[in-house]
Amino acid sequence: MQVQDTDLKLLRIFETIVRCGGFAAAQPILNIGASSISEYMSQLETRLGLRLCERGRAGFRLTEEGANLHAAAQRLLGAVDSFHMEAGALRNQLSGVLRFGMIEATLTDQYSPLPIAIREFGQMAPEVRLHVQIETPGSMEQHVLDGRLHLAVGPFPVRIPGLDYLPLYREEQGLYCASTHPLHERAKGRVPVSLLSKQRLAARAYLGSQELKLLRMPEAAASVDNVEGRAMLILSGNYIGFLPPHYARPWVDSGLLTRIDPEHYATHLDFQIITRKGAESARVVQAFCNQLRTAARQLNHTTRGGKKHVD
Structure with a gap:
Protein backbone atom coordinates (compact mmCIF):
# COMPACT_ATOMS: atom_id res chain seq x y z
CA MET A 1 0.00 0.00 0.00
CA ALA A 72 1.71 1.41 13.36
CA ALA A 73 -0.21 4.61 12.60
CA GLN A 74 1.19 6.32 15.69
CA ARG A 75 4.72 5.45 14.59
CA LEU A 76 4.05 6.67 11.05
CA LEU A 77 2.41 9.92 12.16
CA GLY A 78 5.26 10.54 14.58
CA ALA A 79 7.75 10.11 11.73
CA VAL A 80 5.73 12.46 9.53
CA ASP A 81 5.66 15.06 12.30
CA SER A 82 9.43 14.71 12.71
CA PHE A 83 9.90 15.23 8.97
CA HIS A 84 7.81 18.41 9.04
CA MET A 85 9.86 19.72 11.98
CA GLU A 86 13.14 18.97 10.23
CA ALA A 87 11.92 20.48 6.96
CA GLY A 88 10.95 23.63 8.82
CA ALA A 89 14.37 23.76 10.46
CA LEU A 90 16.01 23.84 7.02
CA ARG A 91 14.13 27.10 6.48
CA ASN A 92 15.31 28.31 9.91
CA GLN A 93 11.75 27.95 11.15
CA LEU A 94 10.56 25.98 14.16
CA SER A 95 7.31 24.35 13.07
CA GLY A 96 5.45 21.04 13.01
CA VAL A 97 3.89 18.89 15.74
CA LEU A 98 5.89 18.09 18.85
CA ARG A 99 4.65 14.99 20.67
CA PHE A 100 5.74 14.72 24.28
CA GLY A 101 4.63 12.69 27.25
CA MET A 102 4.38 13.46 30.95
CA ILE A 103 2.94 11.81 34.05
CA GLU A 104 -0.18 13.09 35.76
CA ALA A 105 -0.44 15.15 38.96
CA THR A 106 2.55 17.46 38.39
CA LEU A 107 0.68 20.72 37.77
CA THR A 108 0.52 21.65 41.47
CA ASP A 109 4.29 21.23 41.92
CA GLN A 110 5.79 24.72 42.08
CA TYR A 111 9.17 23.24 41.20
CA SER A 112 8.05 21.60 37.97
CA PRO A 113 9.70 23.39 35.01
CA LEU A 114 6.99 22.34 32.55
CA PRO A 115 4.65 25.40 32.80
CA ILE A 116 7.55 27.85 32.42
CA ALA A 117 9.17 25.84 29.62
CA ILE A 118 5.89 25.55 27.70
CA ARG A 119 5.28 29.30 28.05
CA GLU A 120 8.78 30.24 26.87
CA PHE A 121 8.78 27.67 24.09
CA GLY A 122 5.37 28.84 22.87
CA GLN A 123 6.65 32.39 22.60
CA MET A 124 9.84 31.26 20.85
CA ALA A 125 8.18 28.80 18.45
CA PRO A 126 4.55 29.85 17.91
CA GLU A 127 4.28 27.70 14.75
CA VAL A 128 4.88 24.46 16.68
CA ARG A 129 1.77 22.57 17.79
CA LEU A 130 2.13 20.61 21.02
CA HIS A 131 0.56 17.18 21.34
CA VAL A 132 0.67 16.20 25.02
CA GLN A 133 0.00 12.68 26.28
CA ILE A 134 -0.41 11.75 29.95
CA GLU A 135 1.03 8.27 30.47
CA THR A 136 2.80 6.01 32.94
CA PRO A 137 6.62 6.00 32.92
CA GLY A 138 6.74 2.55 31.31
CA SER A 139 4.38 3.55 28.52
CA MET A 140 6.33 6.73 27.83
CA GLU A 141 9.60 4.81 27.54
CA GLN A 142 8.04 2.41 25.04
CA HIS A 143 6.45 5.20 23.01
CA VAL A 144 9.69 7.20 22.81
CA LEU A 145 11.48 4.05 21.69
CA ASP A 146 9.01 3.30 18.89
CA GLY A 147 8.70 6.93 17.76
CA ARG A 148 5.17 7.72 18.93
CA LEU A 149 6.61 10.40 21.24
CA HIS A 150 9.56 12.69 20.52
CA LEU A 151 10.41 13.03 24.21
CA ALA A 152 8.90 12.50 27.65
CA VAL A 153 9.32 13.85 31.18
CA GLY A 154 8.87 11.71 34.27
CA PRO A 155 10.54 9.49 36.89
CA PHE A 156 12.27 6.51 35.28
CA PRO A 157 13.86 4.43 38.06
CA VAL A 158 15.37 1.80 35.74
CA ARG A 159 17.24 2.86 32.64
CA ILE A 160 16.58 0.77 29.56
CA PRO A 161 18.75 0.40 26.45
CA GLY A 162 17.89 2.61 23.51
CA LEU A 163 17.03 5.76 25.48
CA ASP A 164 19.01 8.79 26.63
CA TYR A 165 18.16 10.16 30.08
CA LEU A 166 18.76 13.80 31.04
CA PRO A 167 18.32 14.82 34.72
CA LEU A 168 15.73 17.56 35.14
CA TYR A 169 14.39 18.11 38.66
CA ARG A 170 13.49 16.36 41.90
CA GLU A 171 10.04 15.87 43.42
CA GLU A 172 9.68 15.26 47.14
CA GLN A 173 7.58 12.32 48.34
CA GLY A 174 6.01 11.87 51.77
CA LEU A 175 4.33 8.95 53.50
CA TYR A 176 0.66 9.60 54.36
CA CYS A 177 -2.30 8.11 56.17
CA ALA A 178 -5.91 9.24 56.50
CA SER A 179 -7.42 10.81 59.62
CA THR A 180 -9.39 7.57 60.08
CA HIS A 181 -6.28 5.36 59.96
CA PRO A 182 -4.98 3.83 63.23
CA LEU A 183 -1.62 5.59 62.77
CA HIS A 184 -3.17 9.05 62.57
CA GLU A 185 -2.83 9.90 66.27
CA ARG A 186 0.91 9.22 66.38
CA ALA A 187 1.82 10.09 62.78
CA LYS A 188 3.51 13.40 63.61
CA GLY A 189 5.89 11.80 66.09
CA ARG A 190 8.48 9.06 65.68
CA VAL A 191 6.90 6.03 64.05
CA PRO A 192 9.16 2.97 64.10
CA VAL A 193 9.51 0.98 60.91
CA SER A 194 8.49 -2.13 62.84
CA LEU A 195 5.03 -0.57 63.22
CA LEU A 196 4.85 0.61 59.61
CA SER A 197 5.78 -2.85 58.32
CA LYS A 198 2.49 -4.15 59.73
CA GLN A 199 0.37 -1.66 57.78
CA ARG A 200 -1.25 -2.07 54.36
CA LEU A 201 0.68 -0.19 51.71
CA ALA A 202 -0.74 1.25 48.48
CA ALA A 203 2.42 1.15 46.41
CA ARG A 204 3.39 2.78 43.13
CA ALA A 205 3.41 0.13 40.42
CA TYR A 206 6.73 1.36 39.00
CA LEU A 207 8.44 1.84 42.40
CA GLY A 208 6.80 -0.80 44.56
CA SER A 209 9.97 -2.77 45.33
CA GLN A 210 11.80 0.33 46.58
CA GLU A 211 8.93 1.30 48.87
CA LEU A 212 8.64 -2.21 50.27
CA LYS A 213 12.36 -2.27 51.01
CA LEU A 214 12.22 1.11 52.75
CA LEU A 215 9.29 0.08 54.96
CA ARG A 216 10.51 -3.52 55.37
CA MET A 217 7.29 -4.98 54.02
CA PRO A 218 7.08 -8.37 52.32
CA GLU A 219 4.43 -7.23 49.83
CA ALA A 220 2.08 -4.39 48.97
CA ALA A 221 -1.63 -4.59 49.74
CA ALA A 222 -2.39 -2.63 46.55
CA SER A 223 -0.48 -1.46 43.48
CA VAL A 224 -1.54 1.70 41.63
CA ASP A 225 0.23 3.33 38.67
CA ASN A 226 -1.26 6.82 39.14
CA VAL A 227 -1.31 9.36 41.95
CA GLU A 228 -5.08 9.87 42.07
CA GLY A 229 -5.78 6.18 42.51
CA ARG A 230 -3.20 5.95 45.27
CA ALA A 231 -4.63 9.02 47.03
CA MET A 232 -8.09 7.48 46.90
CA LEU A 233 -6.88 4.31 48.57
CA ILE A 234 -5.06 6.28 51.28
CA LEU A 235 -8.08 8.51 51.90
CA SER A 236 -10.19 5.38 52.46
CA GLY A 237 -8.34 4.89 55.74
CA ASN A 238 -7.34 1.33 54.88
CA TYR A 239 -3.88 2.05 53.46
CA ILE A 240 -0.77 4.15 53.89
CA GLY A 241 1.20 5.33 50.88
CA PHE A 242 3.60 7.84 49.36
CA LEU A 243 2.32 11.03 47.72
CA PRO A 244 3.95 14.28 46.54
CA PRO A 245 3.35 16.89 49.29
CA HIS A 246 2.18 19.45 46.72
CA TYR A 247 -0.55 17.03 45.64
CA ALA A 248 -1.52 15.97 49.17
CA ARG A 249 -1.67 19.54 50.55
CA PRO A 250 -5.44 20.20 50.11
CA TRP A 251 -6.34 17.07 52.10
CA VAL A 252 -3.69 17.82 54.72
CA ASP A 253 -5.05 21.37 55.11
CA SER A 254 -8.59 20.03 55.53
CA GLY A 255 -7.45 17.45 58.10
CA LEU A 256 -8.24 14.40 55.97
CA LEU A 257 -4.60 13.34 55.51
CA THR A 258 -1.60 13.36 57.81
CA ARG A 259 2.03 12.98 56.84
CA ILE A 260 3.73 10.17 58.74
CA ASP A 261 7.02 10.97 60.52
CA PRO A 262 8.40 13.26 57.78
CA GLU A 263 11.86 13.34 59.34
CA HIS A 264 12.43 9.63 58.67
CA TYR A 265 10.16 8.80 55.72
CA ALA A 266 10.88 11.56 53.19
CA THR A 267 11.93 10.28 49.78
CA HIS A 268 12.07 11.76 46.31
CA LEU A 269 11.59 11.04 42.62
CA ASP A 270 14.17 12.21 40.10
CA PHE A 271 12.43 13.49 36.98
CA GLN A 272 14.29 13.12 33.71
CA ILE A 273 13.88 13.91 30.02
CA ILE A 274 14.03 10.84 27.79
CA THR A 275 14.75 10.80 24.06
CA ARG A 276 15.60 7.97 21.71
CA LYS A 277 19.29 7.07 21.73
CA GLY A 278 21.22 7.38 18.49
CA ALA A 279 18.57 9.48 16.75
CA GLU A 280 19.53 13.00 15.73
CA SER A 281 16.87 15.07 17.45
CA ALA A 282 15.04 17.64 15.36
CA ARG A 283 15.79 21.25 16.23
CA VAL A 284 12.30 21.58 17.66
CA VAL A 285 12.93 18.71 20.09
CA GLN A 286 16.32 20.13 21.05
CA ALA A 287 14.81 23.57 21.58
CA PHE A 288 12.09 22.24 23.88
CA CYS A 289 14.62 20.17 25.86
CA ASN A 290 16.75 23.30 26.28
CA GLN A 291 13.76 25.25 27.56
CA LEU A 292 12.99 22.51 30.09
CA ARG A 293 16.57 22.48 31.35
CA THR A 294 16.75 26.28 31.53
CA ALA A 295 13.47 26.50 33.47
CA ALA A 296 14.65 23.79 35.87
CA ARG A 297 17.89 25.67 36.55
CA GLN A 298 15.98 28.90 37.18
CA LEU A 299 13.70 27.18 39.68
CA ASN A 300 16.68 25.49 41.32
CA HIS A 301 18.10 28.88 42.31
CA THR A 302 14.94 29.67 44.30
CA THR A 303 14.69 26.42 46.26
CA ARG A 304 15.56 25.82 49.86
CA GLY A 305 18.21 23.36 50.89
CA GLY A 306 18.91 22.09 47.36
CA LYS A 307 16.08 19.56 47.38
CA LYS A 308 15.37 20.23 43.74
CA HIS A 309 18.25 19.99 41.32
CA VAL A 310 19.49 19.67 37.79
CA ASP A 311 22.77 17.89 37.26
Whole structure:
Protein backbone atom coordinates (compact mmCIF):
# COMPACT_ATOMS: atom_id res chain seq x y z
CA MET A 1 0.00 0.00 0.00
CA GLN A 2 1.43 3.37 -1.02
CA VAL A 3 0.60 6.02 1.56
CA GLN A 4 -0.99 9.14 0.11
CA ASP A 5 -2.10 12.42 1.66
CA THR A 6 -5.66 11.16 1.93
CA ASP A 7 -4.40 8.09 3.82
CA LEU A 8 -2.58 10.29 6.34
CA LYS A 9 -5.78 12.27 6.89
CA LEU A 10 -7.75 9.06 7.50
CA LEU A 11 -5.07 7.72 9.84
CA ARG A 12 -5.08 10.94 11.87
CA ILE A 13 -8.86 10.70 12.22
CA PHE A 14 -8.51 7.06 13.26
CA GLU A 15 -5.82 7.93 15.83
CA THR A 16 -8.04 10.65 17.31
CA ILE A 17 -11.02 8.28 17.56
CA VAL A 18 -8.93 5.70 19.42
CA ARG A 19 -7.39 8.33 21.71
CA CYS A 20 -10.84 9.67 22.59
CA GLY A 21 -12.32 6.21 23.07
CA GLY A 22 -15.00 6.32 20.41
CA PHE A 23 -16.82 8.22 17.69
CA ALA A 24 -18.97 10.41 19.94
CA ALA A 25 -16.07 11.61 22.10
CA ALA A 26 -13.99 12.38 18.99
CA GLN A 27 -16.63 14.65 17.41
CA PRO A 28 -15.75 17.90 19.26
CA ILE A 29 -12.02 17.25 18.75
CA LEU A 30 -12.37 16.61 15.02
CA ASN A 31 -15.15 19.19 14.65
CA ILE A 32 -17.16 16.89 12.37
CA GLY A 33 -20.39 14.96 12.84
CA ALA A 34 -20.84 11.29 13.64
CA SER A 35 -21.94 10.43 10.12
CA SER A 36 -18.79 12.00 8.64
CA ILE A 37 -16.58 10.14 11.12
CA SER A 38 -18.30 6.89 10.24
CA GLU A 39 -17.78 7.58 6.53
CA TYR A 40 -14.08 8.31 7.02
CA MET A 41 -13.64 5.09 8.99
CA SER A 42 -15.41 3.12 6.26
CA GLN A 43 -13.06 4.65 3.70
CA LEU A 44 -10.01 3.64 5.75
CA GLU A 45 -11.28 0.09 6.27
CA THR A 46 -12.04 -0.25 2.55
CA ARG A 47 -8.62 1.12 1.65
CA LEU A 48 -6.90 -1.41 3.94
CA GLY A 49 -9.30 -4.30 3.48
CA LEU A 50 -9.53 -4.70 7.25
CA ARG A 51 -12.18 -4.39 9.95
CA LEU A 52 -10.58 -1.97 12.42
CA CYS A 53 -13.18 -1.56 15.13
CA GLU A 54 -16.54 -2.65 16.43
CA ARG A 55 -19.04 0.12 17.08
CA GLY A 56 -22.62 -0.10 18.17
CA ARG A 57 -24.72 -0.52 21.30
CA ALA A 58 -21.91 -2.45 22.99
CA GLY A 59 -19.62 0.54 22.57
CA PHE A 60 -16.37 1.16 20.73
CA ARG A 61 -13.73 -1.59 20.59
CA LEU A 62 -10.68 -2.11 18.40
CA THR A 63 -10.27 -5.41 16.62
CA GLU A 64 -6.88 -7.12 16.83
CA GLU A 65 -6.05 -5.74 13.38
CA GLY A 66 -7.24 -2.30 14.50
CA ALA A 67 -4.99 -2.33 17.56
CA ASN A 68 -2.00 -3.31 15.44
CA LEU A 69 -2.78 -0.64 12.86
CA HIS A 70 -3.20 1.98 15.58
CA ALA A 71 0.29 1.28 16.91
CA ALA A 72 1.71 1.41 13.36
CA ALA A 73 -0.21 4.61 12.60
CA GLN A 74 1.19 6.32 15.69
CA ARG A 75 4.72 5.45 14.59
CA LEU A 76 4.05 6.67 11.05
CA LEU A 77 2.41 9.92 12.16
CA GLY A 78 5.26 10.54 14.58
CA ALA A 79 7.75 10.11 11.73
CA VAL A 80 5.73 12.46 9.53
CA ASP A 81 5.66 15.06 12.30
CA SER A 82 9.43 14.71 12.71
CA PHE A 83 9.90 15.23 8.97
CA HIS A 84 7.81 18.41 9.04
CA MET A 85 9.86 19.72 11.98
CA GLU A 86 13.14 18.97 10.23
CA ALA A 87 11.92 20.48 6.96
CA GLY A 88 10.95 23.63 8.82
CA ALA A 89 14.37 23.76 10.46
CA LEU A 90 16.01 23.84 7.02
CA ARG A 91 14.13 27.10 6.48
CA ASN A 92 15.31 28.31 9.91
CA GLN A 93 11.75 27.95 11.15
CA LEU A 94 10.56 25.98 14.16
CA SER A 95 7.31 24.35 13.07
CA GLY A 96 5.45 21.04 13.01
CA VAL A 97 3.89 18.89 15.74
CA LEU A 98 5.89 18.09 18.85
CA ARG A 99 4.65 14.99 20.67
CA PHE A 100 5.74 14.72 24.28
CA GLY A 101 4.63 12.69 27.25
CA MET A 102 4.38 13.46 30.95
CA ILE A 103 2.94 11.81 34.05
CA GLU A 104 -0.18 13.09 35.76
CA ALA A 105 -0.44 15.15 38.96
CA THR A 106 2.55 17.46 38.39
CA LEU A 107 0.68 20.72 37.77
CA THR A 108 0.52 21.65 41.47
CA ASP A 109 4.29 21.23 41.92
CA GLN A 110 5.79 24.72 42.08
CA TYR A 111 9.17 23.24 41.20
CA SER A 112 8.05 21.60 37.97
CA PRO A 113 9.70 23.39 35.01
CA LEU A 114 6.99 22.34 32.55
CA PRO A 115 4.65 25.40 32.80
CA ILE A 116 7.55 27.85 32.42
CA ALA A 117 9.17 25.84 29.62
CA ILE A 118 5.89 25.55 27.70
CA ARG A 119 5.28 29.30 28.05
CA GLU A 120 8.78 30.24 26.87
CA PHE A 121 8.78 27.67 24.09
CA GLY A 122 5.37 28.84 22.87
CA GLN A 123 6.65 32.39 22.60
CA MET A 124 9.84 31.26 20.85
CA ALA A 125 8.18 28.80 18.45
CA PRO A 126 4.55 29.85 17.91
CA GLU A 127 4.28 27.70 14.75
CA VAL A 128 4.88 24.46 16.68
CA ARG A 129 1.77 22.57 17.79
CA LEU A 130 2.13 20.61 21.02
CA HIS A 131 0.56 17.18 21.34
CA VAL A 132 0.67 16.20 25.02
CA GLN A 133 0.00 12.68 26.28
CA ILE A 134 -0.41 11.75 29.95
CA GLU A 135 1.03 8.27 30.47
CA THR A 136 2.80 6.01 32.94
CA PRO A 137 6.62 6.00 32.92
CA GLY A 138 6.74 2.55 31.31
CA SER A 139 4.38 3.55 28.52
CA MET A 140 6.33 6.73 27.83
CA GLU A 141 9.60 4.81 27.54
CA GLN A 142 8.04 2.41 25.04
CA HIS A 143 6.45 5.20 23.01
CA VAL A 144 9.69 7.20 22.81
CA LEU A 145 11.48 4.05 21.69
CA ASP A 146 9.01 3.30 18.89
CA GLY A 147 8.70 6.93 17.76
CA ARG A 148 5.17 7.72 18.93
CA LEU A 149 6.61 10.40 21.24
CA HIS A 150 9.56 12.69 20.52
CA LEU A 151 10.41 13.03 24.21
CA ALA A 152 8.90 12.50 27.65
CA VAL A 153 9.32 13.85 31.18
CA GLY A 154 8.87 11.71 34.27
CA PRO A 155 10.54 9.49 36.89
CA PHE A 156 12.27 6.51 35.28
CA PRO A 157 13.86 4.43 38.06
CA VAL A 158 15.37 1.80 35.74
CA ARG A 159 17.24 2.86 32.64
CA ILE A 160 16.58 0.77 29.56
CA PRO A 161 18.75 0.40 26.45
CA GLY A 162 17.89 2.61 23.51
CA LEU A 163 17.03 5.76 25.48
CA ASP A 164 19.01 8.79 26.63
CA TYR A 165 18.16 10.16 30.08
CA LEU A 166 18.76 13.80 31.04
CA PRO A 167 18.32 14.82 34.72
CA LEU A 168 15.73 17.56 35.14
CA TYR A 169 14.39 18.11 38.66
CA ARG A 170 13.49 16.36 41.90
CA GLU A 171 10.04 15.87 43.42
CA GLU A 172 9.68 15.26 47.14
CA GLN A 173 7.58 12.32 48.34
CA GLY A 174 6.01 11.87 51.77
CA LEU A 175 4.33 8.95 53.50
CA TYR A 176 0.66 9.60 54.36
CA CYS A 177 -2.30 8.11 56.17
CA ALA A 178 -5.91 9.24 56.50
CA SER A 179 -7.42 10.81 59.62
CA THR A 180 -9.39 7.57 60.08
CA HIS A 181 -6.28 5.36 59.96
CA PRO A 182 -4.98 3.83 63.23
CA LEU A 183 -1.62 5.59 62.77
CA HIS A 184 -3.17 9.05 62.57
CA GLU A 185 -2.83 9.90 66.27
CA ARG A 186 0.91 9.22 66.38
CA ALA A 187 1.82 10.09 62.78
CA LYS A 188 3.51 13.40 63.61
CA GLY A 189 5.89 11.80 66.09
CA ARG A 190 8.48 9.06 65.68
CA VAL A 191 6.90 6.03 64.05
CA PRO A 192 9.16 2.97 64.10
CA VAL A 193 9.51 0.98 60.91
CA SER A 194 8.49 -2.13 62.84
CA LEU A 195 5.03 -0.57 63.22
CA LEU A 196 4.85 0.61 59.61
CA SER A 197 5.78 -2.85 58.32
CA LYS A 198 2.49 -4.15 59.73
CA GLN A 199 0.37 -1.66 57.78
CA ARG A 200 -1.25 -2.07 54.36
CA LEU A 201 0.68 -0.19 51.71
CA ALA A 202 -0.74 1.25 48.48
CA ALA A 203 2.42 1.15 46.41
CA ARG A 204 3.39 2.78 43.13
CA ALA A 205 3.41 0.13 40.42
CA TYR A 206 6.73 1.36 39.00
CA LEU A 207 8.44 1.84 42.40
CA GLY A 208 6.80 -0.80 44.56
CA SER A 209 9.97 -2.77 45.33
CA GLN A 210 11.80 0.33 46.58
CA GLU A 211 8.93 1.30 48.87
CA LEU A 212 8.64 -2.21 50.27
CA LYS A 213 12.36 -2.27 51.01
CA LEU A 214 12.22 1.11 52.75
CA LEU A 215 9.29 0.08 54.96
CA ARG A 216 10.51 -3.52 55.37
CA MET A 217 7.29 -4.98 54.02
CA PRO A 218 7.08 -8.37 52.32
CA GLU A 219 4.43 -7.23 49.83
CA ALA A 220 2.08 -4.39 48.97
CA ALA A 221 -1.63 -4.59 49.74
CA ALA A 222 -2.39 -2.63 46.55
CA SER A 223 -0.48 -1.46 43.48
CA VAL A 224 -1.54 1.70 41.63
CA ASP A 225 0.23 3.33 38.67
CA ASN A 226 -1.26 6.82 39.14
CA VAL A 227 -1.31 9.36 41.95
CA GLU A 228 -5.08 9.87 42.07
CA GLY A 229 -5.78 6.18 42.51
CA ARG A 230 -3.20 5.95 45.27
CA ALA A 231 -4.63 9.02 47.03
CA MET A 232 -8.09 7.48 46.90
CA LEU A 233 -6.88 4.31 48.57
CA ILE A 234 -5.06 6.28 51.28
CA LEU A 235 -8.08 8.51 51.90
CA SER A 236 -10.19 5.38 52.46
CA GLY A 237 -8.34 4.89 55.74
CA ASN A 238 -7.34 1.33 54.88
CA TYR A 239 -3.88 2.05 53.46
CA ILE A 240 -0.77 4.15 53.89
CA GLY A 241 1.20 5.33 50.88
CA PHE A 242 3.60 7.84 49.36
CA LEU A 243 2.32 11.03 47.72
CA PRO A 244 3.95 14.28 46.54
CA PRO A 245 3.35 16.89 49.29
CA HIS A 246 2.18 19.45 46.72
CA TYR A 247 -0.55 17.03 45.64
CA ALA A 248 -1.52 15.97 49.17
CA ARG A 249 -1.67 19.54 50.55
CA PRO A 250 -5.44 20.20 50.11
CA TRP A 251 -6.34 17.07 52.10
CA VAL A 252 -3.69 17.82 54.72
CA ASP A 253 -5.05 21.37 55.11
CA SER A 254 -8.59 20.03 55.53
CA GLY A 255 -7.45 17.45 58.10
CA LEU A 256 -8.24 14.40 55.97
CA LEU A 257 -4.60 13.34 55.51
CA THR A 258 -1.60 13.36 57.81
CA ARG A 259 2.03 12.98 56.84
CA ILE A 260 3.73 10.17 58.74
CA ASP A 261 7.02 10.97 60.52
CA PRO A 262 8.40 13.26 57.78
CA GLU A 263 11.86 13.34 59.34
CA HIS A 264 12.43 9.63 58.67
CA TYR A 265 10.16 8.80 55.72
CA ALA A 266 10.88 11.56 53.19
CA THR A 267 11.93 10.28 49.78
CA HIS A 268 12.07 11.76 46.31
CA LEU A 269 11.59 11.04 42.62
CA ASP A 270 14.17 12.21 40.10
CA PHE A 271 12.43 13.49 36.98
CA GLN A 272 14.29 13.12 33.71
CA ILE A 273 13.88 13.91 30.02
CA ILE A 274 14.03 10.84 27.79
CA THR A 275 14.75 10.80 24.06
CA ARG A 276 15.60 7.97 21.71
CA LYS A 277 19.29 7.07 21.73
CA GLY A 278 21.22 7.38 18.49
CA ALA A 279 18.57 9.48 16.75
CA GLU A 280 19.53 13.00 15.73
CA SER A 281 16.87 15.07 17.45
CA ALA A 282 15.04 17.64 15.36
CA ARG A 283 15.79 21.25 16.23
CA VAL A 284 12.30 21.58 17.66
CA VAL A 285 12.93 18.71 20.09
CA GLN A 286 16.32 20.13 21.05
CA ALA A 287 14.81 23.57 21.58
CA PHE A 288 12.09 22.24 23.88
CA CYS A 289 14.62 20.17 25.86
CA ASN A 290 16.75 23.30 26.28
CA GLN A 291 13.76 25.25 27.56
CA LEU A 292 12.99 22.51 30.09
CA ARG A 293 16.57 22.48 31.35
CA THR A 294 16.75 26.28 31.53
CA ALA A 295 13.47 26.50 33.47
CA ALA A 296 14.65 23.79 35.87
CA ARG A 297 17.89 25.67 36.55
CA GLN A 298 15.98 28.90 37.18
CA LEU A 299 13.70 27.18 39.68
CA ASN A 300 16.68 25.49 41.32
CA HIS A 301 18.10 28.88 42.31
CA THR A 302 14.94 29.67 44.30
CA THR A 303 14.69 26.42 46.26
CA ARG A 304 15.56 25.82 49.86
CA GLY A 305 18.21 23.36 50.89
CA GLY A 306 18.91 22.09 47.36
CA LYS A 307 16.08 19.56 47.38
CA LYS A 308 15.37 20.23 43.74
CA HIS A 309 18.25 19.99 41.32
CA VAL A 310 19.49 19.67 37.79
CA ASP A 311 22.77 17.89 37.26
